Amino acid sequence: xxxxxxxxxxxxxxxxxxxxxxxxxxxxxxxxxxxxxxxxxxxxxxxxxxxxxxxxxxxxxxxxxxxxxxxxxxxxxxxxxxxxxxxxxxxxxxxxxxxxxxxxxxxxxxxxxxxxxxxxxxxxxxxxxxxxxxxxxxxxxx
Amino acid sequence: xxxxxxxxxxxxxxxxxxxxxxxxxxxxxxxxxxxxxxxxxxxxxxxxxxxxxxxxxxxxxxxxxxxxxxxxxxxxxxxxxxxxxxxxxxxxxxxxxxxxxxxxxxxxxxxxxxxxxxxxxxxxxxxxxxxxxxxxxxxxxxxxxxxxxxxxxxxxxxxxxxxxxxxxxxxxxxx
Numbered sequence: 611x612x613x614x615x616x617x618x619x620x621x622x623x624x625x626x627x628x629x630x631x632x633x634x635x636x637x638x639x640x641x642x643x644x645x646x647x648x649x650x651x652x653x654x655x656x657x658x659x660x661x662x663x664x665x666x667x668x669x670x671x672x673x674x675x676x677x678x679x680x681x682x683x684x685x686x687x688x689x690x691x692x693x694x695x696x697x698x699x700x701x702x703x704x705x706x707x708x709x710x711x712x713x714x715x716x717x718x719x720x721x722x723x724x725x726x727x728x729x730x731x732x733x734x735x736x737x738x739x740x741x742x743x744x745x746x747x748x749x750x751x752x
Numbered sequence: 753x754x755x756x757x758x759x760x761x762x763x764x765x766x767x768x769x770x771x772x773x774x775x776x777x778x779x780x781x782x783x784x785x786x787x788x789x790x791x792x793x794x795x796x797x798x799x800x801x802x803x804x805x806x807x808x809x810x811x812x813x814x815x816x817x818x819x820x821x822x823x824x825x826x827x828x829x830x831x832x833x834x835x836x837x838x839x840x841x842x843x844x845x846x847x848x849x850x851x852x853x854x855x856x857x858x859x860x861x862x863x864x865x866x867x868x869x870x871x872x873x874x875x876x877x878x879x880x881x882x883x884x885x886x887x888x889x890x891x892x893x894x895x896x897x898x899x900x901x902x903x904x905x906x907x908x909x910x911x912x913x914x915x916x917x918x919x920x921x922x923x924x925x926x927x
Binding site for chain 1: 787792794795807827859860
């Protein structure tokens, strides 16, 4: 499986678009895989009692999707060093989660070749999660 | 309720930290695979033994952003003992009228990878309590926790900050 080389990236490079249909099953499966049994992530009535229209995606799963989006782009040799997530609109069953991003900084730090990426995840209601991430990438000939 | 007294009380608690608590499960391949299945994460470092073996890690690692899955409280038996300083602060805010709560920002910084067999422990610090702010969600206070996860060798695996807005419900709100 190929990984991106730090050498081949430029500041301003765009990450590929990402899109995923979020079903009730996605929300329940990701909540349980992240060991989050809060009823708002699997119990429709409980979610409504909390003022939401339906069950909704938990935060750990947002983190899971952000991390996955970044390493899908970099390939497995790209290493996550830091992820910041700002949270906005809730993700409900039936939403389509879309993502984009770009490289905003390319530099060397702590003996590593790093990039900072800004990314954003959205649903029809508006931005769901956005922020920055730092990754260490392989360089050619090493 | 006079929020300024509550704010003063909570700001004096900033810096308080829980003891290290052992995570219920060791890092393990089944939980990693279940996570990848739900997220549809095909990174071979997480689930492909042969690939992971020849990688710089020499074996399977867990997705770093999965760390919090090891510290979520179990359904049963219920967690006992003293709530951590962050939980105490959020409860105090709720009792004082800021019972709306919404997560606003989280940052995870990763240090050493998690490998199957690792035993994680974590501690929770109350890192910050903001003065009153008015946001589009409501008026309240940002309360920030800092989680530190270490492995059985006392190496830091992840430091996570987690900020919630505790607010007085009534105006614009969302769950």
